[in-house]
Amino acid sequence: MSQSLEQLETPALLLDEAQMDRNIARMREQVRRLGVSFRPHVKTHKCIEVARRMMETPEGPITVSTLKEAEYFAQQGVKDILYAVCISPNKLDHVAALQDRGVRMQIILDSVEAARFVAEHASRTDRHFDVLIEVDSDGHRSGVAPDSPDLIAIAQALQRAGLPVRGVMTHAGSSYECRSPEEIRAMAEQERAAIVQAAERIRAAGMACPVVSLGSTPTALFASHLEGVTELRAGVFVFFDLFMAGLGVCRIDEIALSVLATVIGHQKDKGWTILDAGWMAMSRDRGTARQPVDQGYGVVCDLGGTPLQDFILVDANQEHGVMARRPGAAGEPLHLPVGTQVRILPNHACSTAAQYGHYDVTGPGHEVKDRWQRVSGW
Ligand SMILES: Cc1ncc(COP(=O)(O)O)c(C=O)c1O
Structure with missing residues (x-):
């Protein structure tokens, strides 16, 4: 054609392929320099052709913002998917159906209440869920504070139910409000320190915490190091936009x-x-x-x-x-x-x-x- x-x-919506490829190459280089694995967020593009250029393998990993995205990318052969919006009881059957089709689904939650309904569903249907606890690194929206007693209570509730916590994740959405490169750099370090603190507290309480996941496009591109972090998620960098240009x-x-x-x-x-x-x-x-x-x-x-x-x-x-x-x-x-x-x-x-x-x-x-x-x- x-x-x-x-x-x-x-x-009509135009996508400049060469520019997109340059944007992906820039983020890949940053991920390589930071020494973490890459779980790109696909919510910006929701398109398999774009995802294939970002993913480390044809099977993922990726991050999604809806189960419709998870469904679509699973149909295209992606098998490692983090659904990064707190789970609700009415979505667990859908997550289970995706698991049954061979997808390694990870879900997130930030309350003991949610840990309980996930545990109840798992025991009733005799299945396992991979759960990450969402941590609030910047007061932006959801998540449990990294120093909150709730963090340990959630991890323990999961542990008791036979669903040991898989890890912790955060997204420093406040990076979008920064006004200078220095502020973005400081926000990147705040995001890193918060998620590492959460992981260390879970470990100090005697539980494992293999996944330590963070990311937004501004913090990903301005982070100087990601010590203690295992995985980076970024999404909008693939296209960029006027908002990102305004942020510098x-x-x-x-x-x-x-x-x-x-x-x-x-x-x-x-x-x-x-x-x-x-x-x-x-x-x-x-x-x-x-x-x-x-x-x-x-x-x-x-x-x-x-x-x-x-x-x-x-x-x-x-x-x-x-x-x-x-x-x-x-x-x-x-x-x-x-x-x-x-x-x-x-x-x-x-x-x-x-x-x-x-x-x-x-x-x-x-x-x-x-x-x-x-x-x-x-
Ligand atoms: C949970 C989560 N992770 C990662 C991202 C990616 O951030 P960005 O689009 O700034 O790259 C988002 C974006 O909203 C998000 O909500």
């Missing part, structure tokens, strides 16, 4: 994902160019509004991917995007005739990609060389 961008109906984790020209859109009209008196890509095409994610440079709903580029001066999507309706100069920026008017195609870089790759059923994969001459499906839903 080879098609020019002009032949695509818009909006990547450059804008390293973003591998963009939305192809077409000019459908103008409001000249307002300096607006209307595009056929609104928030359905870009997602509602306005993450960069919290950063020093607010990128609206995305940065508008020419077909080669070069940003068009200071033009961003300043507003978005469901199917209409309003392209204009960013507030306060001055410059010559830019007239793009109706029918002109542009590319828009997304604020958050995970949420923009989630709006689409497939990627149009682009090659060196910006031709569309392939179409890769992605999975969605729960």
Whole structure:
């Protein structure tokens, strides 16, 4: 399959294959330098062709955010899957069904209550679950504090039920709020120290803790060492996005994902160019509004991917995007005739990609060389 961008109906989700490969190579090199194993998070792309380039073997390991992803990747031959959202009782039958198909599933929890229902299900159905305890390294969302008595209580509850804890895991999501490389470096060390402390406390209480897992893209790329850690999970680095660029984790020209859109009209008196890509095409994610440079709903580029001066999507309706100069920026008017195609870089790759059923994969001459499906839903 080879098609020019002009032949695509818009909006369309473009994936620059060569840039994605460079992003993966950068993370792989970092993982090698840090001396840990790699369990990439596949929730950003939800696509087997992308996963195959990230995984250490065709069977994994990977991290997923939904059991639908686990199901899809299992169908594609992946056999080592961490489901990294705290488990609930209504999902255990699904986890068990995946195990029965030969998948080594790991689940996570952060309460004695959850340890009890997992233990009850295991004893009732006479099966084993591999359980990691989620540790809160930064006050960001779920997890038990590394110094909390609950950590040991959970590990002991599992142990008593014949399900010795497999390990501990954390995700320092607060790295997304950092304001400088120094802050990200400090957050990376905070994440490492917290998860190692949790593992050591479990060991000091007389239990094993073989897996010590952490990761987010910013902390992974800024960590100076990962002593005591066994495994790193990162995900959004595969595409990067404007949010990561705003954090200083990547450059804008390293973003591998963009939305192809077409000019459908103008409001000249307002300096607006209307595009056929609104928030359905870009997602509602306005993450960069919290950063020093607010990128609206995305940065508008020419077909080669070069940003068009200071033009961003300043507003978005469901199917209409309003392209204009960013507030306060001055410059010559830019007239793009109706029918002109542009590319828009997304604020958050995970949420923009989630709006689409497939990627149009682009090659060196910006031709569309392939179409890769992605999975969605729960
Ligand atoms: C549990 C968990 N691990 C790893 C990651 C990967 O982080 P990032 O997308 O910043 O690479 C995420 C992302 O949200 C996550 O929730």
